[in-house]
Amino acid sequence: MQKLYIDFDGVILDTIETTYKIMDNLKIDKKNETEVIHFFQYLDWQNILLVTPVINDSINCIKRIKATNKYDISILTHVNSYNEIVQKIKYINKHLPGINIIVVPKEKSKTKMVDPRGAILIDDYKSNLREWKEKGGIAIKFSKKMREYPYPIIDRLDKILEM
Numbered sequence: 001m002q003k004l005y006i007d008f009d010g011v012i013l014d015t016i017e018t019t020y021k022i023m024d025n026l027k028i029d030k031k032n033e034t035e036v037i038h039f040f041q042y043l044d045w046q047n048i049l050l051v052t053p054v055i056n057d058s059i060n061c062i063k064r065i066k067a068t069n070k071y072d073i074s075i076l077t078h079v080n081s082y083n084e085i086v087q088k089i090k091y092i093n094k095h096l097p098g099i100n101i102i103v104v105p106k107e108k109s110k111t112k113m114v115d116p117r118g119a120i121l122i123d124d125y126k127s128n129l130r131e132w133k134e135k136g137g138i139a140i141k142f143s144k145k146m147r148e149y150p151y152p153i154i155d156r157l158d159k160i161l162e163m
């Protein structure tokens with residue numbers, strides 16, 4: 001079965017937008033790496049996952065992809081804290097039972113956690129896609145809105161079934 005890795009933040013849930021809004025409210029300078037790391041380490045992920053909207057029906061799309069039995073699906077997500085790990089596992093187990101979740105420490109490449117060779121990664125982050133492709137993986141860009149891009153691009157996860 002084709003290995004398919006799906007990113008979480010910015011692909012399944014719009015946590016990027018939620019967390020950036022909170023940072024703005026707290027007047028955190030997003031260019032200050034120390035401040036941002038500190039913010040993410042102490043973030044209440046139970047609340048974040050509760051208030052953040054799903055992007056373009058991603059949960060149902062993943063269920064649809066799984067139902068085809070063509071892909072061995074895992075969620076492959078960067079994490080900044082123990083709380084983030086616990087809450088993301090809880091979320092995936094609840095909303096996508098039977099789907100694996102693999103957590104990667106923020107400072108490590110996703111390609112160090114799993115073997116990218118011949119596997120698909122759907123991700124919204126350019127650096128992740130570049131590393132994935134360099135290591136022999138198939139990189140697919142996810143974006144909420146379709147636009148020109150050097151990689152294949154999708155705005156709904158189940159569009160992978162048409163590729």
Ligand SMILES: [Mg+2]
Binds near residue numbers: 007008009123124125
């Ligand atoms: Mg992402």
